[in-house]
Amino acid sequence: MTDIGTATPDVDESQLSMGIDPYERGWMILSIALLVGFLATVTIAGFFMGFQVNGADAEVDPRTVLDSEPWSNPGLRKISDGKYEAWVVAQTWAFVPRELEVPVGSEVTINVTSPDLQHGLKITDTNVNVMVVPGQVSTITYTFDEVGEFPYICHEYCGTGHVAMWGVVNVVPAGQADDEEAGQ
Amino acid sequence: MTVVEEPVGGSDPTRVDRNFDTGYELSQDEKRFIGQHMIVAIAALTIGSLMGPLQSFQFGGLDLYPYLEPIIQSYYQGLTLHGVLNALVWTTFFITGFTTLTTVKGLRRPLAYPKLNKFGFWLMVVGLVTTAVPILTDSASVLYTFYPPLKASWAFYAGLTLVVVGSWIEGYGFFLTLAAWRKENRGVRSPFISLGPIINAAMWQIATLGVAVSILTMLLPWSLGLIDNTDPELARTYFWFTGHPLVYFWLLPAYTSWYGMLPKQVGGKLFSDSMARLAFWMFLIVSVPVGFHHQFVDPGVPETWKYIHAILTYSVFFPSMITAFTVIASLEYGARRNGGTGLVGWIRKLPWTDPSVAAQLLAAILFMFGGIGGLTNASYNLNLVIHNTAWVPGHFHLTVATAVTLSFMGITYWLVPHIMGKQLFSPTTALVQAWTWFVGMIIFSNAMHVLGLLGAPRRSPLGDAAYAPEEWNGHLLRVSIGGAILLVSVLLYVYVMVRTAISKKVEPALVPEVPIAESIRHPQLTPVWLDRFKPWLIAAALLLVIAYGPQFVDQIFNMNLNSPGPDFVPWK
Numbered sequence: 001m002t003d004i005g006t007a008t009p010d011v012d013e014s015q016l017s018m019g020i021d022p023y024e025r026g027w028m029i030l031s032i033a034l035l036v037g038f039l040a041t042v043t044i045a046g047f048f049m050g051f052q053v054n055g056a057d058a059e060v061d062p063r064t065v066l067d068s069e070p071w072s073n074p075g076l077r078k079i080s081d082g083k084y085e086a087w088v089v090a091q092t093w094a095f096v097p098r099e100l101e102v103p104v105g106s107e108v109t110i111n112v113t114s115p116d117l118q119h120g121l122k123i124t125d126t127n128v129n130v131m132v133v134p135g136q137v138s139t140i141t142y143t144f145d146e147v148g149e150f151p152y153i154c155h156e157y158c159g160t161g162h163v164a165m166w167g168v169v170n171v172v173p174a175g176q177a178d179d180e181e182a183g184q
Numbered sequence: 185m186t187v188v189e190e191p192v193g194g195s196d197p198t199r200v201d202r203n204f205d206t207g208y209e210l211s212q213d214e215k216r217f218i219g220q221h222m223i224v225a226i227a228a229l230t231i232g233s234l235m236g237p238l239q240s241f242q243f244g245g246l247d248l249y250p251y252l253e254p255i256i257q258s259y260y261q262g263l264t265l266h267g268v269l270n271a272l273v274w275t276t277f278f279i280t281g282f283t284t285l286t287t288v289k290g291l292r293r294p295l296a297y298p299k300l301n302k303f304g305f306w307l308m309v310v311g312l313v314t315t316a317v318p319i320l321t322d323s324a325s326v327l328y329t330f331y332p333p334l335k336a337s338w339a340f341y342a343g344l345t346l347v348v349v350g351s352w353i354e355g356y357g358f359f360l361t362l363a364a365w366r367k368e369n370r371g372v373r374s375p376f377i378s379l380g381p382i383i384n385a386a387m388w389q390i391a392t393l394g395v396a397v398s399i400l401t402m403l404l405p406w407s408l409g410l411i412d413n414t415d416p417e418l419a420r421t422y423f424w425f426t427g428h429p430l431v432y433f434w435l436l437p438a439y440t441s442w443y444g445m446l447p448k449q450v451g452g453k454l455f456s457d458s459m460a461r462l463a464f465w466m467f468l469i470v471s472v473p474v475g476f477h478h479q480f481v482d483p484g485v486p487e488t489w490k491y492i493h494a495i496l497t498y499s500v501f502f503p504s505m506i507t508a509f510t511v512i513a514s515l516e517y518g519a520r521r522n523g524g525t526g527l528v529g530w531i532r533k534l535p536w537t538d539p540s541v542a543a544q545l546l547a548a549i550l551f552m553f554g555g556i557g558g559l560t561n562a563s564y565n566l567n568l569v570i571h572n573t574a575w576v577p578g579h580f581h582l583t584v585a586t587a588v589t590l591s592f593m594g595i596t597y598w599l600v601p602h603i604m605g606k607q608l609f610s611p612t613t614a615l616v617q618a619w620t621w622f623v624g625m626i627i628f629s630n631a632m633h634v635l636g637l638l639g640a641p642r643r644s645p646l647g648d649a650a651y652a653p654e655e656w657n658g659h660l661l662r663v664s665i666g667g668a669i670l671l672v673s674v675l676l677y678v679y680v681m682v683r684t685a686i687s688k689k690v691e692p693a694l695v696p697e698v699p700i701a702e703s704i705r706h707p708q709l710t711p712v713w714l715d716r717f718k719p720w721l722i723a724a725a726l727l728l729v730i731a732y733g734p735q736f737v738d739q740i741f742n743m744n745l746n747s748p749g750p751d752f753v754p755w756k
Contacts, residue, residue: 015709016709016710016711016712017458017709017711018458018459018462018710018711018714019456019457019458019705019709019710020456020458020459021455021456021513023509023513024456024459024506024509024510024513027505027509028502028505028506028509031501031502031505031506032502035498035499035501035502038498038559038563039494039495039498042494042563042564042565042566043491043564045565045566046491046564046565051565051568052487052565053480053481053487053490053564053565053567053568054481054482054483054487055485055486055487055490056483056484056485056486057483059484059744061744061746062746062747063746063748092750092754116333116749116750117333117334117749117750117754118331118333118334118416118420120572120641122571122572122573122639122641124638124639125639127565127568127569128568129481129568129569129571129572130481130483131420131479131481131482131483131572132483133416133417133420133482133483133484134333134416134746134747134749135415135416135417135484135744135746135747136416136417136482136483136484137483138481138483139483151639151651153639153641153651154641155571155572155573155641155642155643155644156331156572156643157260157327157331157334157643158334158754159260159334159750159754159755160258160260160754160755160756162643162644163644163645163646163648163649164648164650166650166651
């Protein structure tokens with residue numbers, strides 16, 4: 001029969017040990033080294049090279065947030081040359097505004113909130129990726145270094161129209177951006 | 185290395201028999217009770233898995249949902265069924281039934297309080313029915329994460345609560361049985377096969393506190409109209425307190441089989457009893473305080489806490505690395521005893537024609553890729569690339585839907601015939617089932633991972649997505665093809681199970697026994713601290729307070745109950 005340990009052998013107490021095989025010991029050391037290496041990589045990238053996630057930013061009341069500035073007038077604001085702020089409302093089932101146009105090389109601080117359900121915002125081919133949660137403002141800064149159209153897509157289930165909820169960041173060559181519109 | 189071949193004495197020598205069983209025969213009552221768990225589990229898996237291919241076909245442009253009305257109203261009602269039935273019901277019922285078996289079989293004694301376990305089981309059934317009614321009537325299409333302020337019918341939350349409480353009560357039954365066994369067997373190491381799933385049950389009690397508090401203090405009163413608003417960010421923190429250890433709750437019974445059963449099935453032994461225990465205790469400690477890695481891009485959680493949970497998430501990868509070594513070494517030991525040679529040539533000497541073995545080996549192979557993908561998800565800023573994209577369901581179809589589900593299927597290939605006293609119907613069909621699951625999931629999951637990297641969001645009927653560029657089309661089609669193969673596989677599985685259940689032909693020699701592997705080194709040589717709950721429970725509690733305490737205090741004391749949600753039902 002299989003003895004799975006429910007019988008007690010005469011055990012010399014000095015024999016009690018983990019009984020780790022030398023190969024297993026080597027494997028464990030390798031595993032720890034690998035994980036420490038990964039951790040070092042994400043730490044350096046996150047805290048020294050700017051590949052950082054969003055944190056705890058402003059809180060708002062989702063019932064009244066759209067009644068006052070800046071959320072009553074979402075869109076792009078030019079702060080200075082090459083610097084913008086975007087205020088984006090994610091609501092069932094559209095982003096307001098649906099399009100953001102910036103000149104290439106612009107540093108854009110994007111703020112998003114939702115007055116109704118949870119949403120998500122990811123700008124394709126960038127590191128901009130945030131959850132949008134009622135009561136909270138998600139803020140992330142990104143520099144658009146390439147000309148092109150970058151769709152931003154809702155990535156959290158928010159009901160029937162979830163798949164129709166998206167917009168586009170239009171990064172245009174320097175000098176072509178409609179600064180007047182952006183400055184509104 | 186000391187190898188103790190023969191036991192010296194035993195708790196009850198009259199129970200010793202000569203086959204590979206532990207010598208404890210399940211009573212008819214125990215077999216029936218375990219069988220009841222399996223019936224619910226397999227029924228849930230069947231219905232839930234029939235929904236999955238519908239989603240995959242939608243991706244490729246074949247939308248069958250209009251033909252399913254009035255039973256299924258929408259993609260999201262189907263997706264809710266798929267997630268709740270497969271991820272929550274199939275797993276929880278299988279696991280509690282399986283743990284009943286490993287507890288009594290390993291400890292060689294009946295449950296201490298069988299009525300307590302039965303009460304827990306029937307409470308889970310009542311909870312399941314209570315949850316199923318609103319889902320089937322389309323009043324709870326909130327997916328299995330039920331993030332507020334998506335508001336389901338109160339019955340959805342009440343039913344889920346009963347399922348969780350029922351699983352707690354079954355857990356108490358297991359703890360009390362182990363305690364009774366320890367009183368009867370002082371100084372004896374508890375067998376790994378029983379200890380492992382009971383450690384899992386203990387971890388589950390801690391982990392489910394998150395959703396329990398969320399439902400009882402916020403979602404249930406809100407759905408009943410007692411309060412008007414929710415705090416969605418706090419609800420997310422509560423949910424993921426439970427949500428990540430949930431995946432280890434699914435995984436550890438599969439690990440129990442890989443460590444403690446599969447080696448027996450391949451003619452080997454458990455390579456290291458102490459490392460198996462160490463891995464399980466580490467899961468008890470580090471499974472729970474990792475939830476913020478699901479909230480890496482949440483507003484309302486400071487970067488510091490996200491980073492601390494990233495470190496802890498890496499540390500929970502370590503016991504899985506131990507598992508990879510010990511399980512493969514145990515398999516290799518068996519294959520070499522069967523004449524296997526060479527650095528990797530021994531793999532051919534594993535009994536690949538045994539469907540239970542093949543299913544679990546294939547599950548473990550795909551789990552390696554799932555684990556590597558999981559490290560990406562855990563990697564703090566790297567997660568920005570794939571968070572909430574199609575990559576994520578691609579990932580968890582390798583883990584829960586293959587490592588766990590295909591292993592559980594493999595287990596049922598001996599478990600169901602064993603408790604019914606029959607032989608498995610058509611092992612060849614079962615073998616084809618395992619391979620079709622493997623192949624279908626490779627195609628499906630690879631396509632989903634690629635779509636995620638290209639920016640496709642999860643939880644979206646991508647066949648309707650206006651933003652989908654042409655380069656996605658080939659991958660969307662591969663999702664459908666994978667889904668079609670998986671549909672064939674699940675139908676084969678149900679066919680084998682049903683034919684096994686209704687077959688009248690019994691050849692006693694072909695009725696499988698419960699495979700329980702002995703350890704190469706006698707478990708009595710394992711240090712006592714690897715057999716005691718107390719130090720590990722204290723460590724788990726301390727780590728929870730450190731890793732979750734401050735942020736919980738902050739979010740609870742600054743609770744903003746201000747989110748009523750929309751004034752219409754968003755999925756209708």
